[in-house]
Amino acid sequence: MKSASQILQTVFGYESFRPPQDAIIDTVIAGRDALVLMPTGGGKSLCYQIPALARPGCGVVISPLIALMQDQVNALRQLGVRASFLNSTLGPAEAAAVETALQSGELDLLYIAPERLTQERTLALLARSQVALFAIDEAHCVSQWGHDFRADYLQLDLLHQRFADVPRIALTATADERTREEIALRLDLAAAERFIAGFDRPNIRYRITLKHNARQQLLRFLKEEHPHDAGIVYCLSRRKTEDVAFWLQEQGFNALPYHAGLDSDIRADYQARFLREEGIIMVATIAFGMGIDKPDVRFVAHLDMPKTVEAYYQETGRAGRDGAPANAWMLYGLQDVIKLRQMVDGSDGSEAHKRAEQHRLNAMLGLCEITACRRQSLLAYFGDQLPQPCGNCDNCLEPVTTWDGTEAARKALSAVYRTGQRFGVNHLIDVLRGSEAERIYQYDHHQLPTYGVGKDLDANQWRSVFRQLVARGYLRVDMDRFGALCLEEKCRDLLRGDETIDLRRDVARKTARQQTRTALPEDIDVGLWEALREKRRLLAEDQGVPPYVIFHDRTLQEMCAAMPRNAVQFGRLTGVGERKLNKYGDAFIEVIENHLAATG
Structure with missing residues (x-):
């Protein structure tokens, strides 16, 4: 022998x-x-x-x-x-x-x-x-x-x-x-x-960033860093894998979709092509990747946050098996947390199983929000210790700035409490920023002590505050109440003034948003047009739908031209039915009013 x-x-x-x-x-x-x-x-x-x-x-x-x-x-x-x-x-x-x-x-x-x-x-x-x-x-x-x-x-x-x-x-x-x-x-x-064995993969650079416009962020990442490389892009849903793969094809990349709903012969063919051809990008759900031996996968990108640290570690580990430098790049947002918690709550598992899954989801979100070395945190989860910061993750390479978020956090928690723990992030932000939207008056929330106390922060800054409070366990998302935020026991000391909290400062995007391809009439105010598009994007992102599902470009152009100031005027726009009027009218009217106020 x-x-x-x-x-x-x-x-x-x-x-x-x-x-x-x-x-x-x-x-x-x-x-x-x-x-x-x-x-x-x-x-x-x-x-x-x-x-x-x-x-x-x-x-x-x-x-x-x-x-x-x-x-x-x-x-x-x-x-x-x-x-x-x-x-x-x-x-x-x-x-x-x-x-x-x-x-x-x-x-x-x-x-x-x-x-x-x-x-x-x-x-x-x-x-x-x-x-x-x-x-x-x-x-x-x-x-x-x-x-x-x-x-x-x-x-x-x-x-x-x-x-x-x-x-x-x-x-x-x-x-x-x-x-x-x-x-x-x-x-x-x-x-x-x-x-x-030690869990460290030092050749992999871990980078996690906030989701703004996922497709454009992915496109920028691929064009700037991996224009001809093989890689994997993970998405949460089957439909999204197909949409993103076909969109990448339109952008000139050799991309293929992969999920459990595809015919087995097609899956086998795509997998074989990925393993055997160069420069292919596989856009996939978690159905793809286990056991993949391809050594030259140069990047793994997540367009949605994985459910657990285990899933994230295993999926990112498919990059750089050859030991050469590779990227683990991920986008995440509060909507990812809401979707994943909805999946956990809707599962057939026992209560003990659901609690364990929630704990793991919280650990994953904690990894996203951490301001220290990501690799140290990741390895510590598996009981492995890294004595010094790795120097090869985004937090090491570009240290995160923090700010004293104690007062803002108390305002946010107070808004959740005083509105009865029955509302989602958008409504709470409207309360804090003193919105005059109809729904604020419908619930008498303009009479609350917290109404208008948060005008010093813009909507995106408040989103960051709420996201971090959820991530750190001060708030939870109640899917039985359609995503309402509820207080957790942990928030007591913060509310009473016995605790302070530092929050990470979300860095604004360094690259300007891609210019619209829509041919605009010459008399349209471009500033208002972009503000309306941003509102549409945020609403679409919250609901996990394409922006055109909210309103088509034609409707936004009509808003720019007509500038409706009330529900009757808004209801006359093309593509605005009763449901969309009730659901979105206040939000877009507020954008128009804010723009008019700012421009005089």
Whole structure:
């Protein structure tokens, strides 16, 4: 039997192991179980491939990703390793040939999906064969608290029951302490030796910024930093992946959409193109990426905030697997938090599960809002410590300025309390800024002590205050009340004056908004036009819809020409029905009135 170091050199072409690879491999070769946490690109696959080649028999690798098995097998065959797979893509004759090769000792590694492994027929086949080890890849899929849960993984404890003498190695790149314990419990690996490698990926630059105009921000990022590079753009919804991919195509990029709703053949084709072609951008939901071995992914961009730090870390880890510099770039906003909390609240999970998900979402939002080194915070989440700031994240490279937000925070919290904890951010800002919109008088909110006390900050500054109060746990979003903000117990000391708070100062966009392509009549006031477009954008962003769903450009042009000052006048505009009049009239009339007041 060849030694592990000989196999490493002769088969894989590496001179030496990266700790703790050697210790893990020695453990499994000796016939003991192992639970391995190692970052993406850290060399996890060698930890089971080499023992499979060193031990008698065939190593069986359980993987949740049928689409990637072929590529993994092909890569091993290029190295002279006798590898194959068993999954639903094989016909009866092909599957029979693989089974025969397994029983006759002609395979070194066999990849198999968990749902096939747990079939009695497959278990009987393995019992008749010599199995070197079981490798459970992407082991976090066993966690019902996690973002990639696979129900079939819950049955994998049968491996210990049915094959007690065969060593097992479970591997994952992302698992906090709770998930690690769940993996050990559900896979019956309580006695396994645990190996936790450092989580740091120093070549990845982490950057997180506020969402203003997501498409234009993405376009600027791609054109300035990655005009010809391969990368992944993650979106929260299936529709958005398609819209963004086709829009990027129009901008001259080689972009493809990917989500679970696409035909399986199309998904397989797009995935294969991404893996094999250069310069392709995959615009995807989280359905894409697990197990991706493409080394030269130069960036991972998030147009929506992930639900958990685990998801964020795993997804960003798909960049720069080759060790060369790569970017993890993300946009986020309060609307992302509202959407994600709505998804958590609407899930079928137990109350305990929902509470855990809310905790994880809060941790993710905290990472977004932090003013210190992002890498230190990210690693600390997984129990890994970085003694000094990394120098390779946005907060290190461009330190965030803060301001004493104590008074503003108290005003914001007071507005939430005095309006009955029944209203969303836009209404609360109107109260604080002393808006004369009809809805303010409808609820008598013009008589509140907090009415008009916040005129020193503009609407975007107040949005920043509310977002940070939600992020830090002083406020929560109540989805049962359509996104109303409610006070949390934590806010008491701040309201009573026993606590102060520093808030991050959101930096204004350095690049001017792209000029409109709409041909405007010569007599239209461009300042008012842009103000109306900004209001439309903010409303659309709040609701997660395209701006034209609020009003078409033609309606905005009519607003500029007619300058309606009341509901009757506004209702005469093209494209303004009763619902839109009631829903948006006050907001746009206020923009017009403010513009007229400012211009005299």
